[in-house]
Amino acid sequence: PAPRTRRKLLGRLSLPERNFVAEALRTETVGGVLLLVAAVTALIWANTAGGAYESVRGFHLGPGSLGLDLSVQHWAADGLLAVFFFVAGIELKRELVAGDLRDPRAAALPVVAALCGMAVPALVYVLTNTLGGGSTNxxxxxxxxxxxxxxxxLAVIGTSLPSxxxxxxxxxAVVDDLFAILIIAVFFTSDLNFAALGGAFLGLAVFWVLLRKxxxxxxVYxxxxxxxxxxxxxxxxxxxxxxVAMGLMLRCHRRDESEPHSPGERVEHLVRPLSAGLAVPLFALFSAGVSVSGGxxxxVFTQPETLGVVLGLVVGKAVGIFGGTWLAARFTKAELNEDLAWADVFAVAxxxxxxxxxxxxIGELAFTGDPRLTDEIKAAVLTGSLIAAVLSGILLKIRNAKYRGLWEDEERDEDLDGIPDVYELHKPEYHLRMAAIHEKKAAEHRRLAEVAGGESEDGNGPA
Structure with missing residues (x-):
């Protein structure tokens, strides 16, 4: 029998998956730039006009009779982020039915990497606070x-990271969001109001029935x-x-070829810009504003709670995701794509x-009763995220020339049919088209050479 070929780790995506990822990441990149702007604006606002910033985000509005008399900050955290998690739910559903997570062998890598990328930072935090006498909350x-x-x-440093x-x-990030949702639901749920919970489940049931009909x-929705x-x-x-519950209910597969896009894809296409361009930046604007001083x-680096957050993000995430990816490759006997190196995996980690x-x-939920510590935890999140961004930026920049070459190979479309050439190399008609294109170019070069070497019409030298 022929020897079994080893599965490629981080190999080339299928064309439909590549197109979907490109579209999704394009929106997220624009949203990410807006997120950066909102975070910087919040920091400047909080540190130059702190009283005004606190007044705005502490302003209450909403119907109190319905239990929704919330501050602007809570509306951003509980309301606008529901839109973000709705999109996360659709993404997760699509991955489960049409993306990488539908194949158990292919799903093993991101799932194991994400789990290790959450477990190791949590362990780093707990260890830091156990040794330092801090709160493990x-x-x-x-x-x-x-x-x-x-x-x-990635947009700022300009790296052409392969697809x-x-x-x-x-x-x-999708798997990470799933487990973050589970963490919030299990560990940060207050006393339950079963009447309201029953009403929510009834509403979800109606939502599901309407979708199926x-x-x-x-x-309506x-x-x-x-x-x-x-x-x-x-x-x-x-x-x-x-x-996320409503996002998971949407159908994310096409019934037949006559349906160009599934309902989940259509809704995600409409809502993702709202999530990335409005909901998440506004959340950042009213949550990231903390007083920053030298002291x-x-x-951040002396208190166990804040040091645990920084070390968890910078060290725990990188070690956890890289280690999880290596273990998944080791025990599934997958081979890393020959165009990449393990250094690339560590940079992404x-x-x-x-x-x-x-x-x-989660920082707001974990330390609800201690506003001072909540602000310090936010400062630690900002610091850890900034250090991780700088470190990964340096690592990715080192390999940017290699990435640019891979990206150009992925994007090359010499026959101008809208499909990258790497996806057509196995098709005979592609090679026929390319042969015709090359023959046409050769004929044009011969014609130009003849014109350049011939005589002008008046006989006074080369044409």
Missing amino acids: GWAVPTATDIAFALAV ALRAFLLTL GVRGWY VPLGVIIWGLMYNSGIHATIAG ALGD SLAGIGFTVSLL
Whole structure:
């Protein structure tokens, strides 16, 4: 029998998957730049007009009779982030039914890498605080990855990261979001209001039935989604869980060839810009504003809680994801793509140490009763994310020439048919088209040579 070929680790994506990843990451990159702008604006605002910043984000609005008289900061964290988690739910569903996670062998790599990338930072945090006598309540803070912020860093440093590594980073973030949601639901749920929880589940059931019946129209689903969100908020479970639950219910596969896009793909295409361009930046604007001074920055590296967050993001994430990827490759006998090196995997693992959005949210939930420590944890998240961004930027910049070559090979389309050449090398018709193109170019070169070597019409020298 013929020997079995070893499965490629971080190999070339299929063309549909590549196109989907490119479109998704394009939106996230723009959102990431807006996120950076919002975070910097929040820091400047909080440190130049702190009183005004606190007044705005502490301003309450909403119907108190429905239990929704919330501050602007809470509306951003509980309301706008529900949109972010709704998109995360759709992404997860698509990965499970049409993406890398549908194949158990292919799913093993990002799942193991993401789990190790959450477990190791949590262990680093717990160990730091156990030895330093700090609070272990914040163990979950350094476990999250912010894909938008990470892609913004890629946009700023200008690296042409190959699509396989970008897809790996995106899938990591999707799995990471799933476990972050589970952490929030299990460990940060207050006393349950079973009446409201029952109402939320009833609303989700209606949402599911309407989807299965093929009912269409935003005027049906948006009001229903708001009701489900409000009931979930009042139930004591974090309201973002409503967003991911509704996202997971959308159908993300096409019924037949006559359906160009599944409902999940259509909705994600519409909502992702709202999430990346508005919801997440506004959350950052009203959550990232902490007072920064020399003393405060010094405290980040001296207090066990804040030091644990920084070490968890910078060291724990890189070691956990790299180690998990290596273990997955070792025990599934997968072979790393020959165009890449393990140094590339470590650079992407370091990039995943940017844990901005969800880390800030978990920091608020973990230390709700201590505003001072909450602000210090936020400062630690900002510091750790910045260090991870700089470190990964340096590592990726070193290999940028190699990445640019791989990217150009992926993008090359000499026959101008809209499909990169690397996806057509096995097709006879592609080679026939290329032969015709080369013959046409050769004929044009011969014609120009004849014209250049011939006589002008008036006989006074070369034409």
